[in-house]
Amino acid sequence: MKTILMLSIRESHAQNILAGRKKVELRRVRSKLEKGDVVLIYAPRPVMALVGGFVVKDVIVAQPGQLWRQVGSVSGLTKHQFTHYYSGASVAFGICIDTPWRLDKPVSLAVLRRCWSRFTPPQCFRYLGAKEMRMAKSFNLNLISGEAFNGTKSTFPLF
Secondary structure, eight states: OEEEEEEEEEHHHHHHTTOOOEEEEEEEEOOOOOOOOOEEEEEETTEEEEEEEOOOOOOEEHHHHHHHHHHHHSSSSSSSHHHTTTTTSEEEEEEEEEEEEEEEEEEEEEHHHHHSOOOOOOSSSSEEHHHHHHHHTTTOOOOOETTTHOOOSSSSSOO
16 A cells, blocks of 8 residues: 655645646655655645645655755745755755645545544644544545556545
């Protein structure tokens, strides 16, 4: 089974990812993601909702300057913002984005909490475990296509 990670991503960056303008999500902390894994995007305040997701194309681990040279133009940040974000970091992580999708209707925090007992939005990121996936599948909010998981065109009911 693919890894499914829920990331908190500021609204402006989330919208740029979903619109295809931002091709890499930058992180200071490494996740266990690999090519083909799935990221769900939770937009924190003021949106406070699950808004979409993407398939991981690749994960880049590099020194900040090297990462900027590789992905700066598609990072959604200016050089100044990038430098400020990675200030003091010796290693930088870039999650390359493939196949982003936007939910027709975002799933609000209130709905997530009503459907998924003890749901708490991730501060940075959180992995969905097997138990959470089983609960999530029962919600029948078709979030992503099965293509991301097994190459089929069927709908995968995630939430």
